[in-house]
Amino acid sequence: MGSGGLVVLDERDCMVDIARFFLKFTQAESCGKCTFCRIGTKRMLEILERLCAGEGRRDDLEKLATLADYVSRGSLCGLGQTAPNPVLTTLRYFREEYQAHLEGRCPAGRCPALIRYRVNTNCIGCTLCAQACPVGAIAYRPYEKHEVDERLCTRCDMCRQACQDDAVEVVSP
Ligand code: SF4
Ligand code: SF4
Ligand code: SF4
Incomplete structure (x- = not known):
């Protein structure tokens, strides 16, 4: 599989927390050369962290999607270009879990604050x-x-x- 990987998840895994986990990793790996990757991923991570803490704001999901688009298109290398993928994919297929976090619930029962x-x-x-x-x-x-x-x-x-x-x-x- 080269440098690829396979992750198996089930209904006990929180998709918002998974997106936060992957973005935290790529944010830490960002070399900081370009603004979209350096700061864009940081702002995205802040949003995911407050969603997991039950402190999400009404427009957070739209902001996340907009930032993800900017970071994908504005980053110079593959790291920044693909960093938003876990967020975009979970937003597309598990939007109801994001919505639940906005309402103070974690359906998978994983986010300690919720x-x-x-x-x-x-x-x-x-x-x-x-x-x-x-x-x-x-x-x-x-x-x-x-x-x-x-x-x-x-x-x-x-x-x-x-x-x-x-x-x-x-x-x-
Ligand atoms: S996209 Fe690549 S070059 Fe730009 S800050 Fe991120 S890791 Fe560095
Ligand atoms: S005492 Fe604790 S471990 Fe034992 S049955 Fe009750 S809840 Fe479970
Ligand atoms: S702190 Fe104690 S009560 Fe709370 S989850 Fe851990 S073991 Fe259970």
Whole structure:
């Protein structure tokens, strides 16, 4: 495949976060010679970061598309010319996910600022989640239904991975 690559994603991957991830990489790799790549990718990254943080603005999607077009056409080399591709593709095929982020939701449950962890009624009180939580956001209560303290939770996902009873859910309002 030469220098190409293949990435497999499913419905648990957030397309806005994926676009942010790829743009962050190309933005860091920009040599800075031309303005569109150096500054255009930075402005695009800022928009994606605020969307993932739930601070998107109404005209952000239009701005993203316009900037992507400028950066593709105005950059001197392949890096800048292709940097906006993940944004353009996700905007074209997953626009509803961008729209959800504008409304403060992350449908894939990946953007920490837009999700909450909750223990459901499957909980048998085994305490595995409390033992796994690195910040003490789940009190240790053997044989009782456990609860997540949202004020302490850092959305690290350790409790969900530790639970063997599908009792820890990720919800996005
Ligand atoms: S497009 Fe190429 S030459 Fe221009 S700033 Fe980006 S990496 Fe440098
Ligand atoms: S690991 Fe799951 S079943 Fe065990 S206490 Fe935590 S939420 Fe309940
Ligand atoms: S997501 Fe992380 S910080 Fe939050 S309750 Fe679970 S283990 Fe603790």
